[in-house]
Amino acid sequence: MMNGFVLGGVSSGVGKTVATLSIIRSLADAGYDVQPAKAGPDFIDPSHHEAIAGRPSRTLDLWLEGEDGLRRNYRRGEGDICVVEGVMGLYDGDGSSTAMVAEALDLPVVLVVDAKAGMESVAATALGFENYADTIGRDIEVVGVVAQRAHGGRHEQGIRDALPDDLEYFGRIPPSDDLEIPDRHLGLEMGDEAALPTDALREAAESLRPERLAAVASEPPASETEPSTGVPADPVDATVAVASDAAFCFRYPATIERVRERADLATFSPVAGDPVPDCDGVYLPGGYPELHADDLASAGTLDELGDLASEGVPVLGECGGLMAMSRSLTTAEGERSEMAGILPADVTMHDRYQALDHVELEAIEGSLTADTGETVRGHEFHYSSADVDSDARFAFETVRGDGIDGEHDGLTEYESLGTYAHVHPESGAFDRFLERVEPPRK
Known part of the structure; x- marks a missing residue:
């Protein structure tokens, strides 16, 4: 220890x-x-x-x-x-x-x-x-x-x-x-x-x-309710594709560990134009898509993600992932790039941050990371804002934090979810994601 x-x-x-x-x-x-x-x-x-x-x-x-x-x-x-x-x-x-x-x-x-x-x-x-x-x-x-x-x-x-x-x-x-x-x-x-x-x-x-x-230096006390080696959980028969490059680099080590513990993990680079690996679900972490918008728009991976999402493959995007799942991304200098088109939103970068806080979200309806009525805690820090369609569907109400429109977070379309909140696997949100992407047994 x-x-x-x-x-x-x-x-x-x-x-x-x-x-x-x-x-x-x-x-x-x-x-x-x-x-x-x-x-x-x-x-x-x-x-x-x-x-x-x-x-x-x-x-x-x-x-x-x-x-x-x-x-x-x-x-x-x-x-x-x-x-x-x-x-x-x-x-x-x-x-x-x-x-x-x-x-x-x-x-x-x-x-x-x-x-x-x-x-x-x-x-x-x-x-x-x-x-x-x-x-x-x-x-x-x-x-x-x-x-x-x-x-x-x-x-x-x-x-x-x-x-x-x-x-x-x-x-x-x-x-x-x-x-x-x-x-x-x-x-x-x-x-x-x-x-x-x-x-x-x-x-x-x-x-x-x-x-x-x-x-x-001293030794901390042990957890009172779970083994010190981590929370045990059954494996899921699923493969999760995780975007990993300079545009999608904000992910907690514990998140990757949790995916590996319960499922198969494959990585790919949207910036490099990698094809999306054969998978049952996709995780797009946060990062800096605005710094690589041209490459993302021209590489073709986001177009493939849009097609997969429309066919029912679940895609979970956090912050930068939400931005990449939108229709378009406009930089603070006014340059517009086409994104995956999964979510009914257009994202714009600003010179000043738009939100910075710990957040708490309450699920309005069941989604990739929460059942109806459940709460999820996370963190938001972003310089972008999302202009969403009037008939857009939100998965969460914001109990604390700004979310996407000040009152809601979690844009949902098809079986996919994009949110400004970064969550940690100890919240349980990634366990729910892994269980939802597992295909039904025949």
């Missing part, structure tokens, strides 16, 4: 991802087998974790997974020690804050503090974050700090001297232009596009104390 700790930031933009990657590098170079993880529903930061650690990063989100699901997903990781990168500031977020994840897993918190313009104030900030847990009744332990953008010499020593005895100094990340990850809409560029140089990370990690970080 892995010990672990959580890297919590004092705010968004404090440099948690760079600190996380530097710590992963430092621990690995010290001989530890590291499992990365991310608190919150992000896809981009985990891609950078994987580029450095060499294994997929686990997603840890209370809203998406529930407490037991969170613990199960943690335990599916591998390695000696788990480094959990937080989301936003330590206490920010009502659905699943970093502090809530640390509390659910009973893991210590190492605070990432921007020390660019402070010494004693770094200690004051850390002490305030430590004491605030008691103020709000949150059972977490802040055990020390990593000083981001801190110089050596007097600057570093001043930070160390100012820290109270119960807050340990775990080292610093020096300021460096080589530790900047390019960004675009939805966040940073993906790890396979802009992985930080190993030499720069090793140089940044020289001032870290990996043995002390490993020493404060």
